[in-house]
Amino acid sequence: MSSFKQEPHKLLVIPGPIEVADEVLYANAHPSMSHMSADFVPVLGDCIRMTREVLYTTTAQPFIIAGSGTFGWDQVAANLTEPGDSVLLLNSGYFGDNFTECLRAYGAEVDEVRANFGAAADLGEVAKALNAKKYKLLAFTHVDTSTGVLSDAKAIAETVKRVSPDTLVVVDGVCSVGSEEIRFDAWGIDVVLTASQKGLGTPPGLSILVAGQRAIKAYEARTRPVASYYGSWKKWIPVMQAYEKGSAAYFATPPVNLIYAYHASLTQITKGSPSLEERFALHRQASKRVKDAVAALGLKQLPFDSAFAANGMTAVYFPEGIKASDIVPRMLQKDVVIAGGIHKDHKDEYFRIGHMGITVANPERGDIDKIISALKESLAEAFASKKSA
């Protein structure tokens, strides 16, 4: 362990990227290494194994590739759908819209079960849709960061198993892996895709996807070639398997430093303290603290039904007469970086606070207190400034 300390900086509490531990940043500054070297091979191999641990799966195949979370959608579309294949997408916001657009770009026929703004898709409607038509796969955004809506992954997977057991269950876990519990094997999930910069506590730049054996079989059974080169599992499966077994293989140069960083973060998450279970509990507790504090300030939140509230972020409506430019810059003056809205029809109505990773897993940092007190002060200042105007 080095004594590296990152530069003093504003507290970054948007729904990703998130605050990154000194050890992880130091790993990102690792001297340049050959991607084929005996030193690096086990680092990627360990990342593959630890990615499985985070999702409680023993048999699924992880893919760790240079790219953003978005690239996971392309992997799903290119490897698991063929033009004309039917997909059911449960749309709970901005990221649902875009996942649908990606699937259609590859020729899939996408039907949507659209949730109301600030709600998750209705499971009765989902069951009805699955009954009415045969879908090759069902996909949903686990946490749509545009609305703070957490979909019930376990219940959705159960519904699929009951109504249409051959349909693959694909989870966009970009803003949930590492901050929300996902029991890949136990719940019967087929694919989880995510990125490095949220609950996984690593700088952005890694597309991380985990495909269960049913998904791999569906990919193997396709009749047309994969509609991508860089995203083709045909290329990546042998590479991932080789690194896991301890030998190098080449398709495209892996982002070596980011993989060192991811390794450092995964080691904290899977082997450190708090344990993985405790980590999820800490996310729930921190989320409750933030949401209670926001409610105590008299502010409305998204989602409207707290049963669908994500544990890694909070979306808050501006009160009457107050807008983003009254709050976000005042938070910034207090060294706290929050995010504006992103939903296409409502983006000016609310702001977003992220609380994932070390911000919640290392409570001695005091990040949650800092967020709450900065928000309280910023809001008071904003109201005072309106009154005096």
Added chain:
Amino acid sequence: MSSFKQEPHKLLVIPGPIEVADEVLYANAHPSMSHMSADFVPVLGDCIRMTREVLYTTTAQPFIIAGSGTFGWDQVAANLTEPGDSVLLLNSGYFGDNFTECLRAYGAEVDEVRANFGAAADLGEVAKALNAKKYKLLAFTHVDTSTGVLSDAKAIAETVKRVSPDTLVVVDGVCSVGSEEIRFDAWGIDVVLTASQKGLGTPPGLSILVAGQRAIKAYEARTRPVASYYGSWKKWIPVMQAYEKGSAAYFATPPVNLIYAYHASLTQITKGSPSLEERFALHRQASKRVKDAVAALGLKQLPFDSAFAANGMTAVYFPEGIKASDIVPRMLQKDVVIAGGIHKDHKDEYFRIGHMGITVANPERGDIDKIISALKESLAEAFASKKSA
């Protein structure tokens, strides 16, 4: 400038990733920043501007995206070809084979002018092919790291302008940008694609592509939608233009830390000492020193004709009776990391040494001396061990 010093490590002189400066690694350990923040926006904006400078272009559009060099092929295939479009590919090795495979994965009809092993494609044959058939684009690997062959980008572009001026000229510059001079505007090149981890002196994980206005127009004139989502210029052009103009835009989260690192390296390359012109001259000088030393040791080199020899790497045949396991581990014992062969038919016959970036631009490091003396000793030890066996 910080006093950060990277950990002691073996000298990495493969044809990429390469040795990375302390300042660049320190930038890669930058505290987490919002990709939408006023602090980060000009960093990506500057990277876009400095990428143009490295290629001597004033009007082309750079794309800086999380991915590997390989992903640049997908961008070309998905945005600039439609199924059935004709492409002429000048194949000088392993990377030519794979670029062809990528183009075909997107439905392009690819004809190849194949060079002999260790040579560049014959310009007469290229002209003949361009005369015989109308090609939408011609593509070639500027430096094929499997053979060390440097294709003459200027002469190829001239041939295209003369014989088939509407054909787009696409350069795979993964192992040439930053180490070989490329005059994008003056030579009439339409696309250069590259990656961060070679002549650009940054850790791997960035796909960097520069498209001239003719290429952008060809993309705009396509009749079918782009066959990719993550790689679609429709998504990325507005993002790149926004950042360059000084405001944030969102499509997929950029790899923020790698962009800080790329910024640090580009600042050295375009604003530091040596100048860009001097940098290319230093690559030529260092290359000559390595190649002369290899010749003085009695070893044969690839390419056979030194007129086609890359300046950022040297490919060397093992002498009679000596193989990779006699040399590569002995170099490693001397803290010098070199690479084996990669060409599919000849990979066990040769090894490769990279000499790019700070290894040549900062001669005070003594890297070239270290490479040459380690090679001399390793070879002597290998011969001695054979004799005594």
